[in-house]
Amino acid sequence: MATGPVPAWAAAEPGLSAGDVAAARRLFAAGAYTRLGEVLPLLQAAARSTEQGPAGAARAAGVWVLASQLAVKQGRTGPAGAFAEQAGAAARRSGDPVVLAAAARAAATPLRRTGRTDEALLLLAEARAHLLSGARATAADLEEAGLAALTAAYTAAQAHRPAPARDFAAQAEEDTLRLARHPHTPGRPRELTAGQCALYGIGIHRHLGDIDTALAHARQLRPDRLPTAERRARAATDTARTLLDAGDAAGAFTQLRLVKAAAPLEARRPAVRALTAHVARLRPGLPGLGDFVARTVVSPG
Known part of the structure; x- marks a missing residue:
């Protein structure tokens, strides 16, 4: 800059x-x-x-x-x-x-x-269709279409609608494969990748109640290959939530530390602070947790 x-x-x-x-x-x-x-x-x-x-x-x-x-x-x-x-x-x-x-x-x-899930899904589906309506989609078209499909899949999953969630996730994976066949512009990290699909897969399957599949997506994910600190923090946050749902508070705390390492201000977001506080209520004696809570949950001053 x-x-x-x-x-x-x-x-x-x-x-x-x-x-x-x-x-x-x-x-x-x-x-x-x-x-x-x-x-x-x-x-x-x-x-x-x-x-x-x-x-x-x-x-x-x-x-x-x-x-x-x-x-x-x-x-x-x-x-x-x-x-x-x-x-x-x-x-x-x-x-x-x-x-x-x-x-x-x-x-x-x-x-x-x-609560306006239908409106969100329609907006995203129309945007994706518009991008892919031409005879030959560009790399930019495919990337944004795949990201719209991932957002739609997560939106549907959060509303507990498994069929559209899985359909949109499959569309995103198809767009990702098509995009991979396009030349990559040097110096511009691609947002739509297999890693991005795996990241979204954690949250999608968690919201659908399939914790095993969500954790499988977390295991296959390589956070170091995600393009930005914000995405790496998001991956750790979603993995922490999933581990907590699986009853692994210690594992969730490990992931929360990764959130802070990737992007310190992510650990202070309201949603992540609430997640940390939940871990602290479940396992207050975890080594290092008290200091972590003091640094991220407790408001400064």
């Missing part, structure tokens, strides 16, 4: 460039949520004031997607939904199916958290 173009939040007259959005996205991927929270208001102001044409609308959509994702991390479902709506509106103005699908994925989490 320090060697690229001056970001909007540092410019004398704020604008919004693709580099700004990419820099903010890197903050999210690194789990740098405090810094992202500091710069997002400036990016949002820039998105409102400088959006011009399809390209500007796409950049604005990227900002609102990030705002929604950060709100989800903070447990703020209402703002996450509002930001996702703004992302969707900007994405529609862009006319770009990839941007539309990213906005649909952002919208799916607040929708499912507010």
